Amino acid sequence: GAVVSQHPSRVICKSGTSVKIECRSLDFQATTMFWYRQFPKQSLMLMATSNEGSKATYEQGVEKDKFLINHASLTLSTLTVTSAHPEDSSFYICSAWGGLGYTFGSGTRLTVV
Amino acid sequence: SQQGEEDPQALSIQEGENATMNCSYKTSINNLQWYRQNSGRGLVHLILIRSNEREKHSGRLRVTLDTSKKSSSLLITASRAADTASYFCATDYRGSGSRLTFGEGTQLTVNP
Numbered sequence: 001g002a003v004v005s006q007h008p009s010r011v012i013c014k015s016g017t018s019v020k021i022e023c024r025s026l027d028f029q030a031t032t033m034f035w036y037r038q039f040p041k042q043s044l045m046l047m048a049t050s051n052e053g054s055k056a057t058y059e060q061g062v063e064k065d066k067f068l069i070n071h072a073s074l075t076l077s078t079l080t081v082t083s084a085h086p087e088d089s090s091f092y093i094c095s096a097w098g099g100l101g102y103t104f105g106s107g108t109r110l111t112v113v
Numbered sequence: 114s115q116q117g118e119e120d121p122q123a124l125s126i127q128e129g130e131n132a133t134m135n136c137s138y139k140t141s142i143n144n145l146q147w148y149r150q151n152s153g154r155g156l157v158h159l160i161l162i163r164s165n166e167r168e169k170h171s172g173r174l175r176v177t178l179d180t181s182k183k184s185s186s187l188l189i190t191a192s193r194a195a196d197t198a199s200y201f202c203a204t205d206y207r208g209s210g211s212r213l214t215f216g217e218g219t220q221l222t223v224n225p
Contacts, residue, residue, distance in 0.1 A: 106155040
C-alpha cells in the first residue's frame with residue numbers, strides 16, 4: 001500500500017532556530033501534499049496545501065514566512081519552521097494525495113525550548 | 114471554523130461492547146472518511162463513504178451517511194482494547210485530492 005515517510009519523528013530545538021521536516025512518498029507520486037498542525041487533544045488543522053513545482057497555498061492565519069513549504073518533486077515536500085518559538089511547539093503531520101487516496105505521515109513532535 | 118463536530122468527545126466502554134461515534138458537517142460533500150489515530154501517531158484510514166452511499170461495512174466497522182442531516186456515524190462492533198484511539202471524520206468538499214476538513218474527534222477508550 002501507499003507509504004509516506006515523515007522525518008524526524010521528534011525534534012527539540014532552541015528558540016530562534018529553524019527546523020526542517022521532511023515528508024516523502026515512498027511508492028507513489030504525490031501530486032498534492034498537505035501540512036497539518038495538531039495541538040494536544042485537538043483535531044488536525046490544515047496549514048497549507050502544496051502542489052509539485054508551485055507555491056503552497058496557505059490557510060488563513062498561517063504565516064507563510066514562518067512556515068516555509070517546498071514541494072520540489074512529486075515525492076518530497078518539506079516544511080521549515082523558521083525562527084521557532086515555544087508557541088510553535090506542536091505535532092505536525094503531512095498527508096500526500098496520489099490519486100487513490102490520502103496517505104498520512106507518522107507525524108513530527110516539535111518542542112521549542 | 115469549517116470543522117465539523119463529533120460526539121461524543123470521549124467514550125469509555127468495556128471490551129466486547131459496541132462503540133458509536135457521530136460526526137456532523139456543514140456543507141455539501143464529495144465524500145466522508147473516517148480515520149483512526151493512536152496517541153502521538155499519524156492517521157490511519159479506516160473507511161470512505163461517498164455522498165451517494167448511505168451505509169458501508171468493513172470488518173467490524175459500519176459507517177452510515179445521512180446527507181439530509183449532514184451527519185455520519187461510525188459503529189465499531191465487539192470492541193477490543195486495541196481499538197483504543199482517537200477517531201476523526203474528514204470531509205472533502207471539492208472532489209478527490211482536495212483539502213480534507215476534520216471533525217473534532219472522539220477519544221475512545223476500551224477497557225479490558
